[in-house]
Amino acid sequence: MLLMCEFGDFWFGTTHLPLTVDNRLEAVETIRGFVAEHAREKPVILTGDWNDTPKSRTLAAMKGFMTVLSNERCRTFHGAKSAAPDSFKEGEKNGDFCIDYIAVDSLHAARARVVDAHITPDAVTSDHNPIAVVVKLER
Numbered sequence: 001m002l003l004m005c006e007f008g009d010f011w012f013g014t015t016h017l018p019l020t021v022d023n024r025l026e027a028v029e030t031i032r033g034f035v036a037e038h039a040r041e042k043p044v045i046l047t048g049d050w051n052d053t054p055k056s057r058t059l060a061a062m063k064g065f066m067t068v069l070s071n072e073r074c075r076t077f078h079g080a081k082s083a084a085p086d087s088f089k090e091g092e093k094n095g096d097f098c099i100d101y102i103a104v105d106s107l108h109a110a111r112a113r114v115v116d117a118h119i120t121p122d123a124v125t126s127d128h129n130p131i132a133v134v135v136k137l138e139r
Helices: 021-038 057-062 106-111
Strands: 002-006 011-016 044-049 066-068 100-105 112-119 131-137
Touching (some): 021 044, 057 100, 106 112
Parallel strands (some): 011 044
Antiparallel strands (some): 066 100, 112 131
16 A cells, blocks of 8 residues: 655655565565656655564665655554564564654655654554654755
8 A cells, every 4th residue: 555645845655564575575666666756856755654674675675765764763563563473583572663664765865854753652542653753855
């Protein structure tokens, strides 16, 4: 799933990547195609549950064309490990990893200045903690 909205000066979107590595990597290629086509016009900001940890193959693939703006050391997922079992290393405890991200296409990364970034602990409404990044796109 990839939902993108066009605004005057940028594209903004969200995705929820699949649970298996192969399916995530396939989805990343679809996203790469969208970004390659639209980032020439204006910045593309992408958010979402990418269902993988910072040192994973999925993140390496995403970082081939996107620059993560959110803090990858944030504990965004506190739910059951069963959400994406092939992503997690043996011995990881619930809440010890990040699988949610906010990023901008790498073509425009130098223009994106992070003004504020934070996580809101929330064990009630979701198995994820919400993350937020305030970004100023310089001209």
